Amino acid sequence: MASIDISAIRKSYGHFPVLHGIDLTIRDGEFIVLVGPSGCGKSTLLRMIAGLEEVTSGEISIEGRRVNDLAPKDRDIAMVFQSYALYPHMTVADNMSYSLRLRKTKKERIAEIVASASSKLGLDALLQRRPKALSGGQRQRVAMGRAIVRQPKAFLFDEPLSNLDARLREQMRAEIKKLHKELGATSIYVTHDQIEAMTLADRIVAMHGGVVQQVGAPLDLYDRPANLFVAGFIGSPGMNFLNGHYVVEKGAAAVRFANGTQIAVEPRARLGHESIVTLGIRPEHVVISPTGAIEAGVDLVEPTGFGIIMHLSLHGLPFKIFTLDRSAMNTTGAVKVDFPMNRLHLFDAEGQRIN
Ligand SMILES: Nc1ncnc2c1ncn2[C@@H]1O[C@H](COP(=O)(O)OP(=O)(O)OP(=O)(O)O)[C@@H](O)[C@H]1O
Numbered sequence: 001m002a003s004i005d006i007s008a009i010r011k012s013y014g015h016f017p018v019l020h021g022i023d024l025t026i027r028d029g030e031f032i033v034l035v036g037p038s039g040c041g042k043s044t045l046l047r048m049i050a051g052l053e054e055v056t057s058g059e060i061s062i063e064g065r066r067v068n069d070l071a072p073k074d075r076d077i078a079m080v081f082q083s084y085a086l087y088p089h090m091t092v093a094d095n096m097s098y099s100l101r102l103r104k105t106k107k108e109r110i111a112e113i114v115a116s117a118s119s120k121l122g123l124d125a126l127l128q129r130r131p132k133a134l135s136g137g138q139r140q141r142v143a144m145g146r147a148i149v150r151q152p153k154a155f156l157f158d159e160p161l162s163n164l165d166a167r168l169r170e171q172m173r174a175e176i177k178k179l180h181k182e183l184g185a186t187s188i189y190v191t192h193d194q195i196e197a198m199t200l201a202d203r204i205v206a207m208h209g210g211v212v213q214q215v216g217a218p219l220d221l222y223d224r225p226a227n228l229f230v231a232g233f234i235g236s237p238g239m240n241f242l243n244g245h246y247v248v249e250k251g252a253a254a255v256r257f258a259n260g261t262q263i264a265v266e267p268r269a270r271l272g273h274e275s276i277v278t279l280g281i282r283p284e285h286v287v288i289s290p291t292g293a294i295e296a297g298v299d300l301v302e303p304t305g306f307g308i309i310m311h312l313s314l315h316g317l318p319f320k321i322f323t324l325d326r327s328a329m330n331t332t333g334a335v336k337v338d339f340p341m342n343r344l345h346l347f348d349a350e351g352q353r354i355n
C-alpha cells in the first residue's frame with residue numbers, strides 16, 4: 001500500500017494540451033474516483049500514474065519516490081481495464097498466476113495466493129476454464145484476481161464495469177467496495193458514471209477539460225458543488241439551473257427572473273444588487289405544497305417506479321422536480337411548490353459557487 005502524489009502534471013499530445021496542471025495527493029489506503037465526461041483526461045492521468053504514458057511536465061511520486069522515469073513493471077501498481085485484457089489461451093488459474101510465475105514465486109506459494117484470491121472473488125469453480133468460456137462479469141473478476149495476486153502498492157481501475165449490464169454492474173460495484181474494505185489498498189478508479197463515483201469513493205475528483213474542478217467526499221460534492229459543472233454533473237435527475245439577477249430590496253435578497261417572478265434567497269455579501277446569477281436547486285428538494293409560494297405549470301409527468309419526475313414551468317422557465325409521492329401522478333394543470341431557502345445554490349456569472 002502506498003500514498004501517491006501528483007504534482008503540477010501536464011500532458012500534451014503534440015501541440016494539443018490534454019491535462020492542464022493536476023495536483024492531487026492520494027492517501028495510503030484511500031479509494032479515489034476520477035469522474036468526468038468523455039475526453040476530459042481521466043484515462044490519460046491514470047495511464048501516466050501506471051507509467052503507460054509519458055508525463056509532459058510535473059511529477060508523480062509513489063510512497064515518496066519519484067517514478068516519472070520508472071518503467072511500469074517497476075512501479076508495483078496493478079491496472080484493471082474495461083477490456084479485461086486476459087490471455088485467451090491460458091486458463092483462469094494461469095491468467096491469475098502469470099505475474100507470480102514471471103517473478104519466480106514458489107509453486108506452493110502461488111497456489112496459496114491464487115486460492116485465496118479466487119475464493120474472495122468467487123472463482124473457485126472456474127479456475128480451469130479459458131476466458132472465452134466465461135461471462136463478462138466472470139472475466140472482470142478474473143482481471144481483478146490477476147491484479148490482487150500481485151499484492152501491488154496500488155490498484156488502478158479504468159472503467160472496469162462499463163462492459164457489463166446494469167444489474168451486474170451494481171453487483172460488481174458492491175463487490176469492489178467490499179474487496180477494498182478487506183484489502184485496504186490505495187485505489188484510483190476512473191468512471192463517467194456518477195453513481196459509481198458516489199457509492200465507491202472516499203473522495204471524488206471531478207474533472208472537466210483536463211482541469212480538476214473539485215476534490216472532496218461524495219456528499220460534499222453533492223451538497224456543496226464548487227461550480228456549475230460539478231453541480232450539473234453529480235446527481236440524477238440533474239440540478240435545475242435558473243438564470244436571473246440577484247436583487248436586494250429592504251434587506252431581503254432574491255433572484256429575479258426575466259419573466260418577473262422572483263425566489264427568495266439568503267443574502268450573499270459578495271453579490272451586488274442586479275448581479276447576474278444562476279440559481280440551482282435539486283429536483284428532490286423542490287417541495288410540493290398546497291401553500292407553496294410558487295405556482296408552476298405541469299408540462300409532463302414521468303413515473304420511474306421508484307418515484308416521479310415532474311417537468312414544470314415557471315412562467316416559461318422549465319425545471320424538474322422529483323418526488324416519492326405517487327399522488328403527484330394525477331396532477332394536471334398547475335401545482336404549488338416551494339423552493340426552500342436552505343436548499344438553494346447560487347453561482348456567479350463565471351459559474352462559481354457563492355456561499
Ligand atoms: N494517443 C493520443 N494521441 C492524441 N490524443 C489523445 C491520445 N490519447 C488521448 N488523446 C486525447 O486526449 C483527451 C483525453 O483522453 P482520455 O482518454 O484521457 O479521456 P477520458 O476522460 O478517459 O475519456 P473517456 O471517458 O471517453 O474514456 C481526448 O481529447 C483524447 O482525444
Ligand SMILES: [Mg+2]
Pocket residue numbers: 042043044
Ligand atoms: Mg477513458
